[in-house]
Amino acid sequence: MASSAAEVPEKDRQARILDAVVRLLGTGGISAVSMRAVAREAGVSLGLVNYHYADKTSLVRAALHWIEQQDIALVEPDPSLEPEARLRTALGRVAEPEFLTTEYLSLRLQLWALARAHVEFEQINTEAQKRYRAGLSRLVRAARPDLSKRECDKRAADIDVVQNGLWLTALLGLDRAAIRRSIARCEEIALAP
Amino acid sequence: MASSAAEVPEKDRQARILDAVVRLLGTGGISAVSMRAVAREAGVSLGLVNYHYADKTSLVRAALHWIEQQDIALVEPDPSLEPEARLRTALGRVAEPEFLTTEYLSLRLQLWALARAHVEFEQINTEAQKRYRAGLSRLVRAARPDLSKRECDKRAADIDVVQNGLWLTALLGLDRAAIRRSIARCEEIALAP
DNA sequence: GTGGGTATTGAACGATCGTCCAGTCACTCG
DNA sequence: CGAGTGACTGGACGATCGTTCAATACCCAC
Known part of the structure; x- marks a missing residue:
């Protein structure tokens, strides 16, 4: 043995x-x-x-950080692409079959709900979102170097709004056409002159 | 006594x-x-x-219907206004202090999460959303009578996406400016030529 | 081997859960 | 007045919860 x-x-x-x-x-x-x-x-x-x-809170906290780690990759795409293509890839990725699965979206939703219900988990969520927006803003900046950092932050925030709504709507009833239009809207926001 | x-x-x-x-x-x-x-x-x-x-499930189900009843009023605004103003009022209402409170938004989020976790509550949520979109579509149709019903449904769906994202983002960190821009985006979608 | 640390197990604890139920109160009808 | 009905109470049940803990299995230095 x-x-x-x-x-x-x-x-x-x-x-x-x-x-x-x-x-x-x-x-x-x-x-x-x-x-x-x-x-x-x-x-x-x-x-x-x-x-x-040690206890259930520690367990859940560890799981949240575990998820966050896997999510960072979303806005860190293939560096072999040129900046604008890199941005388009990142924006389109939220609708890839890999991420638009019911499992992933449900998880997202439960994480948000959990963050609202228990203050000890709210901060983890807030910081994860901040990191995501910063990555988004960096992508926009690379594709549109002439824009100010403040403008890029603003666009990243707007994109985040639409993406969150896209995820939520995909969950409530997957509507491929609406999703495609929303992604196009994200690109418009990001790449507007 | x-x-x-x-x-x-x-x-x-x-x-x-x-x-x-x-x-x-x-x-x-x-x-x-x-x-x-x-x-x-x-x-x-x-x-x-x-x-x-009878049991906990019945209790929660009754509460969900109770909430839904109070929510219907959102897309049934003052009939004294002209159609376009009526639409703008309804679109702006989602950002009114009355509805943009943390309490209301948290409740929304927990309802969505609950619907995902338990199938017996999913249908209640789905039908509520369907009713809301139908009301939205009717408002758009009244303001733009020349549009087809299908086009109005499409616009209502798109608005719903942005509004859901707006609510979610407001919850994660209230950003008044992003909210104002999102409402403007909803009006653009609704009233586009 | 032997000792000592780390990983792992399942039983046991009190607290809380959903559910059930015998009993009380207030009010109506005959 | 007494019987009956619907609203309402709180105690008791078994199940499950988070947590603790003594005991065991494993592995490497000595």
Whole structure:
């Protein structure tokens, strides 16, 4: 038993726990995230969850940071493209099948709801959004170097509004045509003269 | 005691219970809505909540319909105005202090999140949104009678996207300037030639 | 091997959950 | 007056919650 050969290259247990939290949060909201449900979903024991994370708040906080890390990549696209194409790619990415899945959108929504309900999670969300807008503003600036930083920030904010609405609307009832028009609107805002 | 004069004109207990549900839902999400918390918030006994509503699901369902009823008024404005002014009023109303309060926006968000997490509440939300868009489309049609019904529906959908994003963004960090620009964008969409 | 730290387990705790129910109060009708 | 009905109360139930903890498995330095 000591040198068993058929060992599954099992993912880091902590990663599996956080994955489980994210999955439960996205499908059933925060009320579906119980220590026991997380343990069951991750395939570990109840005790282990509390061993790695002091309490439920710490667990959820860790999961939020885990999500944020994966989201940063959204506005850091392929550097081989020229600035304007890079911006268009980033704007179009929010509608890619990868991100426009029900799972991802539901997760987003539950994160926002969670941030409103519990102050200890609000700051995490706010800072994540700030980081996202800053990345967006940088992309706009690169594509339109003649614009002031303040103007780029403003456009990034406006784009963020439409994108948030796009995500929300996609969730309430996926309307491909409306989504395509909204993306076009984002490009107009970003690339206006 | 029979003909006591100093009787408080106490609101209907059922209304107070539903009010309590809405208040708790808006501030703490669905996980803050327990039968006991509702009873405490409404100032009634635990037993009464279960007396009026068979179970928790029925209670929440009743609260959702209660909210929906109060929301219909949003797109049914003063008929004394001319059509275009009526449309502008309705579009501007989403940014009125009355509706742009943190309480109302948080409630909206929790409703969306709840609809995603539990299928039995999804339909209630979907139909409410359908009703809202239909009202919006009717307003656009009245202001621009030359447009086809299909085009009006499309514009109503686009406005809905921006408004949802506006609400969401207002929640994440109230940015009055971005809100004003978004409302202007809604008017452009609605009143485009 | 042996010791010691780290990872992991499942049982147990009190608190709170949704639900149920016996009983009280107020009022109406015969 | 007494019987009946609907509104209302609070205690009790089993289940589940977050948290704690003693015990075990694993692994590497000695």
